[in-house]
Amino acid sequence: IAIANAKIAYARFEEIFSGDRWERLASGGAHEQRPLWASTGTKNPSYPDTLYVDSLIGPRTVNTVPPATLTAFLDHGATEETLRLQRDAARRELEQLARHGIRLEEVAAQLQAEGLEAFDRAFHALLDGISAKATQLGGRWFPSKPQLGEIDRSVEEALQEIHARKVVSRIWAHDHTVWSDSEREISDRLGxxxxxxxxxxxxxxxxxxxxxxxxxxxxxxxxxxxxxxxxxxxxxxxxxxxxxxxxxxxxxxxxxxxxxxxxxxxxxxxxxxxxxxxxxxxxxxxxxxxxxxxxxxxxxxxxxxxxxxxxxxxxxxxxxxxxxxxxxxxxxxxxxxxxxxxxxxxxxxxxxxxxxxxxxxxGRLLDRARAMADECHAQEENDAAWLGAVLAACAAQGRDKVTFSATGAIAPFLDWVEQLIAESTGKRGQGILPVVGEPMVGSDLYGDDRIFVDLRLFGDSSDNESLRTLRKAGHPVIQRWFADRYDLGREFFLWEFATAMAGHRLGIHPFNQPDVEAAKARAREAVQAYRQSGRLPEDPAHRPSGDALPTFLRQAKPGDYVALQAYVAPREDVDAALQQLRATILGTYPVATTVGYGPRFLHSTGQLHKGDGGNGLFVQIVSDAVQDLPIPDGMEDSASSITFGT
Missing domain, CATH: 3.40.50.10490 (Glucose-6-phosphate isomerase like protein; domain 1)
Known part of the structure; x- marks a missing residue:
């Protein structure tokens, strides 16, 4: 049928590009549009390997022949003009196809759509490959490894152990013993x-x-x-x-x-x-x-x-x-x-x-993720395994505050990374604290509990001086480049794999969240209790004053952190006020600062707050709702026994 269809198409081509009308157009400079037979290799092994070359030979045509088919044709192909032969038989074959209820126009439309989609994917894959190579040549990691003496040696030793114990291949094999002797919440969490x-x-x-x-x-x-x-x-x-x-x-x-x-x-x-x-x-x-x-x-x-x-x-x-x-x-x-x-x-x-x-x-996002997943199979030269080893080695030596910065359009990615790291590592009395959105200050105000990670779009050189200053001060700085916004696909997978690897190195189960689950259960219990009693538990609180907060924060010691937990409406003016408070704390006390809106932070960093080494100072900022809203008791029940502002 394909050959019959090509012969009828060629006949139509000869009809269009001939006669008085075409000759007038040609004399005015018009060029004919020649038929092109594309990718004429034979996929069915029962067909002759030169079938779609032998059968489609005619003047003024183009045939894009795969190399193997060209070699076969040069060896035993038939050089006879075949496109003008048996046209009546070709028409009968197409008519017979229609009588069987097969509409060639619909088949052709579907094949054309699928072909265009395939070419589009291939074109974007080509562009992505060029972008990735340009990024690689430009230094996706800069520097590739932090030069920090003992930590650098610890990372190298960790990578040797990872290789010797075949940790990467065991992760891909869903081997729960990478993290725990028990497969609970591991074997069923690796999808x-x-x-x-x-x-x-x-x-x-x-x-x-x-x-x-x-x-x-x-x-x-x-x-x-x-x-x-x-x-x-x-x-x-x-x-x-x-x-x-x-x-x-x-x-x-x-x-x-x-x-x-x-x-x-x-x-x-x-x-x-x-x-x-x-x-x-x-x-x-x-x-x-x-x-x-x-x-x-x-x-x-x-x-x-x-x-x-x-x-x-x-x-x-x-x-x-x-x-x-x-x-x-x-x-x-x-x-x-x-x-x-x-x-x-x-x-x-x-x-x-x-x-x-x-x-x-x-699809473009997933292609980037799949490319990174392929890279994460490597036993050596594996960026994600290296990053996980760095995070774990730094945390083991007290640098457990991963301070992130990001420029331009990719900055929102950091909120996702914050939850991934905090909820995966904050348990069993240890954890890695992600610090997101903290105002930059002089390098002398940062303690030796920090590691810095900077994410930016390729070609963005803004604020490089701050990064150079941090390196000179002896802080590890990792810089990760995005070719474009769709590199989010790569980064999602890279940070997931790196976090899982860091959990392995620290002896932490990175896939459960016991304290978050307990908090969810307590939230349901509290809501039910309020519906029955109409009262909330009484907790001590301090009205804002000139000395209450400074008195509390004077407890801070090196290695601690301050978490501002704001149960207020998220707004730009509130964001600005919280950032100003962070800058003030950072300039006064030698501690890292984080911010989270409630109850959102409970589902993001809450696991680390409850499960880490207990070195957090928590400041909860609350306000009464200016305009409250009832929570319906049921999907179609207008009655309400509790409000959102409760």
Missing amino acids: WLHVADAMKKALRALDRFAAEVHEEGYRDALLLGMGGSSLAPEVFAKVFGPLASGGLSLTVLDTTDPEPIQSCTERLDPTRTLVIVSTKSGTTEETLSLLRHFYQWKRRSLGKGRTGEGMVAITDPGSPLQRLAEAYGFRRTFLNDPTIGGRYAALSHVGLVPAALTGMEV
């Missing part, structure tokens, strides 16, 4: 190693889903989630935004403060907003409270029968959220791989469903 390959198979479905909701008039997406369910989507929303006319504007809501909840309620149109509810367990109290509020918000505009059309769930199979979504007729439930933990889920449905809705090229 992230292969998620990029798995999600490539889901790309078409994601693209169709994104196109479908846009065609139906949705213009915004509102994601409700906490911790690992919200941080990667937030990275995509901030780094990429709505990229094209087909992309939705994504808002991530991971707070219970009434002010931003009310803002979303007023700003968004319930008839044109797709609400995405994301929770691995399906039981996260904050997320389910937000779900009940926004379900009723949509119901008031759409009516009971249509509310579910604008609701989407992302959860594990068999979770309470899956059952709830089925009961209330949600538009779609994406069941995530249950062997992927929340903070390792950026490249799964958790991150990629929202990413696809923004109009991102999700």
Whole structure:
């Protein structure tokens, strides 16, 4: 059929480019568009290896022949003009095909679409390869290793042990003994190693889903989630935004403060907003409270029968959220791989469903992740293994404050890295503290508990002087370059693998979060107790005063850190005030500072705060809600026994 179709196409070519009309065009300088027979190798071994060369010979044609086929043709091909032979037989074959119900036009359209997609992927892979090589030549790591005497030797010894014990290959083999004698929450938490390959198979479905909701008039997406369910989507929303006319504007809501909840309620149109509810367990109290509020918000505009059309769930199979979504007729439930933990889920449905809705090229992101995964198979010259060894060696020698900086569009990535490291390593009386967004100060104000990591887009040389000053002062500085924003795919996987390797070196189980789970259980208990009694526990608090905070902070000693935990509405003016407070603390006391909005930080850095060596000083900033909002007791129950501001 392919040869018959080519012969009829060639006949049409000769008809178009002949006669008086064509001669007039040619005399005016027109050029004919010659038929091109593309990639004419033979894939079916039962066919002659020169079939698509021998059968497609004719004047004014082009044949792009694979090298092996060209060699075969030179050896035993037939040089006869064949395209003009048996045209009537070719027409009969095509007519017979139609009588069997096969529409050649539809087949050709599908093949053309698939071919264009393949060429597009190949073209972007070529560009990505050039970018990656340019970045490599420009120094993706600068310097490649920190030169710090004992730490440098410790890293080299660690890499030798990693190689001798075949740790990299054991990780890929899902060997739980890399981290623990028990396989509990390890053997069933390693799906992230292969998620990029798995999600490539889901790309078409994601693209169709994104196109479908846009065609139906949705213009915004509102994601409700906490911790690992919200941080990667937030990275995509901030780094990429709505990229094209087909992309939705994504808002991530991971707070219970009434002010931003009310803002979303007023700003968004319930008839044109797709609400995405994301929770691995399906039981996260904050997320389910937000779900009940926004379900009723949509119901008031759409009516009971249509509310579910604008609701989407992302959860594990068999979770309470899956059952709830089925009961209330949600538009779609994406069941995530249950062997992927929340903070390792950026490249799964958790991150990629929202990413696809923004109009991102999700396939391009996954290609970068797959390239890094391939690199992470290497037993030697493995960037992720090296990085994990550095983090662990520094932590073992007291440099357990990884101070991050990032420039430009990639800065939002740091909030995701913060949770990954803190929740993975903060347990059993130790941990690595990620310090994100801290104001830069003079190198003399940093203690010897620091290691610095700088992330930036390739070619960005801003603030290099500060990094040089830190190196001169003896601090380890690692610099990581992004070829472009889609290198997020590489970095997600690299930091996951590096964190898992650091856990191995420190003797820490990097995939569980016992204190976070306990906090979630206590939150559910507290909510239930309040509904029954109407009272909250009484805790001592200090009104702001001139000496209360300084008196508290004077306890700080080298190696400690101050965590500002702000249970207030996230706003730009609040951000600025918290940053000013951090700068003041940093300039007065020899300690690192972190900031987290509540309750968000409980699902991000909370595990480290509870599980590390106890060297944190915690300042909680609270305020009364100016405008409170009730939390519905049920999906369709207007009664409320508790509010978001409680």
